[in-house]
Amino acid sequence: MARVLLRGRSDVVGAMRPSFPQFLARKLADRDTEFPRRMGPRETRALLSDSSATGQRQFSLLRRTLTESGALHLTGIARIDSPERFQSLLFRLGLVTVEYRGGLGHRVAGSKSGSNRVYSASDEPPEFTIEMHNEKADTPDLPDVISFWCEVPAQAGNGGETVLLHSDSVLDRIDPAVLKRLEDKKICYWRRLKHKREAGDYLSWQAVFHTDDKVAVETYLKQRQFSLQWDSNNDSLTYWNVISPTKIHPITGRKVWCNSIQSHHSSYYSVHPSYRGASEHLFTSFYGDQSPIEDSVLQHIREASWSGAIGFQLGRHEMVIVDNHQVQHGRMAFQGPRKLKVAISKPWTFCGKSVIPSD
Ligand SMILES: [Fe+2]
16 A cells, blocks of 8 residues: 655645655554554454443443553444444443534534434545644543544545544654643634624634524633633634643543644644635634744644654544544545544543543
């Protein structure tokens, strides 16, 4: 299989620099633990087989294997052939899916049932490469687990690789002085969302918060310690918050690189087909004191991230389950058909606090 070129690509921000990694790795030599951990039909069956009514044993097994590796790649599950079965498999694993609200990804609900949710993985244009990020890392209550299921795989040679990046791979590569500066100053995530009548291709605040009710939006944001401002001229919403680029993992207690610094930065949107050439940026990231993050720091983060990332094609009806605290995900641009679904879950935190059940 041909290697995936990175350096020189116009759809990957920063890739024109000669110091940029040349190829996307399929496997990393510097990681002892298999990443992602590949589980065939037998192992997947073992994960699912449990006669107890509570499913406690498989939940514990899932938690242990997922925490050890950071991501699981489930293969040989051809019977998982619909979004409903994907959702039901997650439920059997103890991963009750939750609503994707307040996130800045372009995605629509593909299946709804009670409190469970399955969405299109991304409705971003296919020619756009999605930089690695922890899902909703710009919020204080990010999901614990994000799961992807492949409905229609990309054809060989057409791109669309799923990209994963383990926190350890970044922390091993990032300049300690840069890390200290980012941790000392923290990150300010800033957004401006237009009213739906003016949003065009952009996300409106109604689409992000699933409501037309401004009071409901304010309540949601204030509960999560965001600052916000409405523009009375055009009903656009500006909101921002300051959080650390690293966090303590709720299970391992280890420091993890968990953020979306570069994928929230305006430089990322400069190559986005819908935002290219825009006179104003709707999202960006600053240091916590709202001073700009230097281009050299962004470039360093991008090079450290891409050189530590791995990418692979998901096969039909295969799944990837990702520990969202310690692993970032992304997607290479693609051509032709490709369809993935996504679901997010919060089995071990509530409002940012650990609620891990005992085994
Ligand atoms: Fe994402």
